Amino acid sequence: MLIKRSLFLLLTVFIAGLFASSSGAKLFKKCMVCHGVNAEKKSLGVSKVIGGWPYKKIVKELKEYRDGGKNQYGFGKLMRGQATKLTDEEMVAVAKYIETLKPKKVNKMKEKTISAEQIRYNAFIKDYFLKNRNGTTKEAKMLWKKHLLENGK
Ligand code: HEC
Secondary structure (H helix, E strand, O other), rough: HHHHHHHHHHHHHHHHHHHHHHHHHHHHHHHHHOOOOOOOOOOHOOOOOOOOOOOOHHHHHHHHEEEEEOOOOOHHHHHHHHHHHOHHHHHHHHHHHHHHOOOOOOOOOHHHOHHHHHHHHHEEEEEEEEHOOOOOHHHHHHHHHHHHHHHHH
């Protein structure tokens, strides 16, 4: 009886863990545009490569962007926009996911799952933020849609 119960408990913990990590992965999709699918890029060519960082350090930095107006390379406002969209729990979830990423070994499978359109979109967004340091993701997306309408695919 006791064994059964502890097995059940183990299973629950395991499943909860799965959910937690998948939501971190889902949240990270928003960050990929700039930080890379495996968090292997210097975003916009300026930030550090954050893949594999201890999650506490990532959460600390995200909170500093959100609350303290952290600005290391002139893109603090951009990261503040990202950080204010996350709850404290989501920061921990996404940070724990980033901690598991190993930027040195870029996962080719993951790279392949990105479509040609996604690659063009990423390049467009990067270009936008390089030209508009105080820009917003919302405006960037609007301009991308306009660009698609004007230039076709
Ligand atoms: C539109 C591009 C973009 C997106 C999207 C983005 N970031 Fe960033 N990130 C940057 C830039 C640029 C910096 C450098 C900011 C500065 O000047 O301090 C940065 C900095 C950081 C840093 C600190 C790195 C360092 O060098 O100290 C962390 C941690 C971070 N981002 C996490 C995230 C997470 C987590 C997400 C998703 C929720 C995210 N970022 C989404 C562009 C982006």
